[in-house]
Amino acid sequence: MADITLEGVGHSYDGGRTHALNPMTWTWSDGRAYALLGPSGCGKTTLLNIISGLITPSQGRVLLGGRDVTGLPPVARNIAQVFQFPVLYEEMSVYDNLAFPLRNRKYPKAEVDERVRKVARLLGLEEHLRRRSRRLDPGRQQIVSLGRGLVRSEVAAVLLDEPLTVIGPALKWTLRSKLKEIHRDTGHTLIYVTHDQTEALTFADEVVVLKDGAIVQSGEPAELFLSPAHEFVGHFIGSPGMNVLDAAVERGIVRVGSALVGRAVGDDGALPDGPVRLGVRPEFVRISPFPRSPGLRAGVTGVDRMGSYHLVHARAAGGDLVAKTDPGEHGTAEHLHFERAYLFRDQIRCGTLAALEGSGA
Numbered sequence: 537m538a539d540i541t542l543e544g545v546g547h548s549y550d551g552g553r554t555h556a557l558n559p560m561t562w563t564w565s566d567g568r569a570y571a572l573l574g575p576s577g578c579g580k581t582t583l584l585n586i587i588s589g590l591i592t593p594s595q596g597r598v599l600l601g602g603r604d605v606t607g608l609p610p611v612a613r614n615i616a617q618v619f620q621f622p623v624l625y626e627e628m629s630v631y632d633n634l635a636f637p638l639r640n641r642k643y644p645k646a647e648v649d650e651r652v653r654k655v656a657r658l659l660g661l662e663e664h665l666r667r668r669s670r671r672l673d674p675g676r677q678q679i680v681s682l683g684r685g686l687v688r689s690e691v692a693a694v695l696l697d698e699p700l701t702v703i704g705p706a707l708k709w710t711l712r713s714k715l716k717e718i719h720r721d722t723g724h725t726l727i728y729v730t731h732d733q734t735e736a737l738t739f740a741d742e743v744v745v746l747k748d749g750a751i752v753q754s755g756e757p758a759e760l761f762l763s764p765a766h767e768f769v770g771h772f773i774g775s776p777g778m779n780v781l782d783a784a785v786e787r788g789i790v791r792v793g794s795a796l797v798g799r800a801v802g803d804d805g806a807l808p809d810g811p812v813r814l815g816v817r818p819e820f821v822r823i824s825p826f827p828r829s830p831g832l833r834a835g836v837t838g839v840d841r842m843g844s845y846h847l848v849h850a851r852a853a854g855g856d857l858v859a860k861t862d863p864g865e866h867g868t869a870e871h872l873h874f875e876r877a878y879l880f881r882d883q884i885r886c887g888t889l890a891a892l893e894g895s896g897a
């Protein structure tokens with residue numbers, strides 16, 4: 537097992553006209569469970585296939601434990617990969633399918649049996665071991681594919697490309713926690729590709745967010761929620777996503793339209809004057825009967841009752857916002873208070889919003 541390092545790795549499918557993956561330098565640490573999260577077409581599969589060796593990148597080097605494997609085919613890399621749809625020998629039994637990657641690498645017979653039974657037990661396949669794979673429903677076939685990816689103990693990494701797409705929602709939860717259990721047991725590096733934030737946040741030690749072929753942020757789930765480094769992370773993670781208002785910094789004060797909403801605190805010292813975007817997650821918008829800094833005057837326009845919380849819609853000078861509140865907290869109050877708000881320039885976070893001095897807040 538080893539770190540996987542991408543050194544200036546980039547990829548173009550059209551001879552350099554466009555990049556599916558912008559050149560990046562990045563290390564996947566040994567033994568960690570990663571989720572690679574991003575919208576359709578952002579380059580997740582391309583990145584995974586470069587790591588496994590199905591694609592040779594148009595530039596850069598792939599290192600496995602410091603060894604350059606850029607030119608090596610998948611079999612020489614010792615990496616297991618699970619795809620979106622089942623990849624099985626349909627005429628073989630479930631047992632033989634699970635045993636195949638082990639027999640191929642000359643594992644002793646007793647160990648083959650032990651490992652096959654262990655994976656089958658974890659994935660709930662025990663009673664299907666003797667069945668021909670063709671006879672299983674597609675969901676169960678995919679679970680066998682998953683088992684094939686997880687059965688070997690000595691792999692450097694297991695890469696999973698949206699592996700639970702064909703599985704129903706109830707079983708998805710079970711399998712995700714099984715995957716976590718298997719990861720704790722084997723200590724493999726796992727990279728799990730998904731475009732579903734819930735899947736990413738519940739599964740991973742670290743979530744890597746990819747957008748338009750570039751990594752925009754990585755971190756623990758809570759970090760991405762509490763401290764988005766890029767506007768996109770604010771939108772893509774969270775439900776609903778972050779509210780964004782056009783604003784401007786003038787001599788250290790943040791304005792939305794003519795309203796002074798708070799004081800700008802630059803992430804790297806003072807923030808130069810100019811346009812910014814103000815981002816506030818719905819969870820950090822409080823509805824208040826009186827002005828409270830940092831915040832903004834606004835009128836409530838509607839409430840969605842969601843059961844355990846309410847989504848309160850409000851209209852302010854700079855646009856519409858949503859607040860996620862406890863049931864009962866809403867009302868017709870005229871002010872929004874921001875408990876935690878960020879400033880962005882060119883999509884990148886550049887600061888936070890603080891109370892105006894002398895505001896009494």
Ligand SMILES: Nc1ncnc2c1ncn2[C@@H]1O[C@H](COP(=O)(O)OP(=O)(O)OP(=O)(O)O)[C@@H](O)[C@H]1O
Pocket residue numbers: 549556574575576577578579580581582583731
């Ligand atoms: N074989 C190919 N030839 C040409 N372009 C490709 C090829 N495979 C992918 N692309 C393009 O490269 C970009 C990244 O595709 P990729 O499949 O890596 O994205 P993805 O994040 O896995 O998307 P999805 O969530 O839909 O699976 C897309 O613009 C896609 O159209």
Ligand SMILES: [Mg+2]
Pocket residue numbers: 580581582697
């Ligand atoms: Mg894909």
